Amino acid sequence: MTITSASNPRVKAVVALRKPRERRATGRFVIEGRREVARAAVSSVGIETAYVCGELGVTPDEVAALAAGGAEIVDVGREAFERMSVREGPDGVLAVARSLDTSLARLDLPPDPLVLVMAGIEKPGNLGTMVRSALAAGADAIVVADPVVDVENPNVIRASQGALFDAPLAVASEAETRQWLADGGITTFAADPDAALPYWEAPFDRAAAIVIGAEHAGLSSGWRDAATLVSIPMSGRAGVDSLNASAAAAVLLFDAARRRADRTPVR
């Protein structure tokens, strides 16, 4: 089967999945890009259909690998593919997959876990970048609390480079997240410019959750009251007194990783 018309119903169904409401209603989302789809194919994500466009250079080997994973393969002409794509330069592979399981209950924590909580993050690129940083730093769980951006947003998937698919990730309300952390005996930390404790003196090597607040709105008073506040001392050079949310997350997460590496016996 080859789809050539940009008004084909399957093309329209893929386009409709750009809307969070449609993703929720159908329990499906779109993964775009060769790297991202290849990554999903070797993860626990259930790919139902892979749309491939030979005119955009997709090779028979790539198609065979997707088919071997059980995905239905649909050939698509360039015009129709470009209609489905949200990228400026589409690379010819796009898949429809079943929605991720993002319940808190699925998270299974080791002793002294390191957790990243993203509280109300507004920008898909930041959210995806933080997922990538958290996994690189060895975080045991990632919680998107009070989501503003849907984790299945195409720009989240792209910024995470597909790391999202096998991430120990949950989506929950602020109240649920706080309860879950309390139940697990996990201390909550958040950055605040006025805090007396520099982050490198906080006990990030014990059970710790690092909470990153929204880019504009900042941390809610609930998180602020619940958390031990730590400072990221800044120079004030050129008037800079704050960091991009994903930069702050990287600094805190990798300081935790550094101290956890220090205590790991050399093998």
Place this chain on the structure above:
Amino acid sequence: MTITSASNPRVKAVVALRKPRERRATGRFVIEGRREVARAAVSSVGIETAYVCGELGVTPDEVAALAAGGAEIVDVGREAFERMSVREGPDGVLAVARSLDTSLARLDLPPDPLVLVMAGIEKPGNLGTMVRSALAAGADAIVVADPVVDVENPNVIRASQGALFDAPLAVASEAETRQWLADGGITTFAADPDAALPYWEAPFDRAAAIVIGAEHAGLSSGWRDAATLVSIPMSGRAGVDSLNASAAAAVLLFDAARRRADRTPVR
């Protein structure tokens, strides 16, 4: 004077400045956004003209502050303003300024400087975010080596939140940058996954330049040969074995800041 037509020559001149070639030819660039223009107005940047749109909510106080700084003020109707703007939701302030001085010669370094070198960075958002992180971490100089993205690109200015304007920032070729670092006795460090030395053991508290390579192309062989390679150990969780360029920069810069803070006597 009020501009109402979107085809007014001044509107066209502002639109033309979206092109790097036009910026170079005229020695001018555009700063968009209330926060960014306000920041430029209190910096050494020379604002020539401020375009303001009352229909978008700009207040007389904001206009007076810009006029007090010596800028020519031009009122613009909403349609014409939206034509000049590159933002989705323009906030009614936009300025034309004289290009920044970005010569290496203007940089004045203290003893044991901390320098960030961005080598061939491709994404404006990453470049701007790294400028902000470097200044927050107290870097003494920022060098954009072999620029792919122009530092006066609107998305660089936006991601830097205007920190660019008073940054000790230069733009130079790779060869010039390497010579300048050698002349200053500055050791060059770059991240490499195979390096034996974890970054937290590298002497970032002495004269140090942290070099961040391009997002896709990575570090050139010239930089790789010149630099002491350090690793950012990663967990490999969910297959993640690399960091976003600006996240890596934040981790390294703030580790340098942490160790420099440790050695600063408490005042």
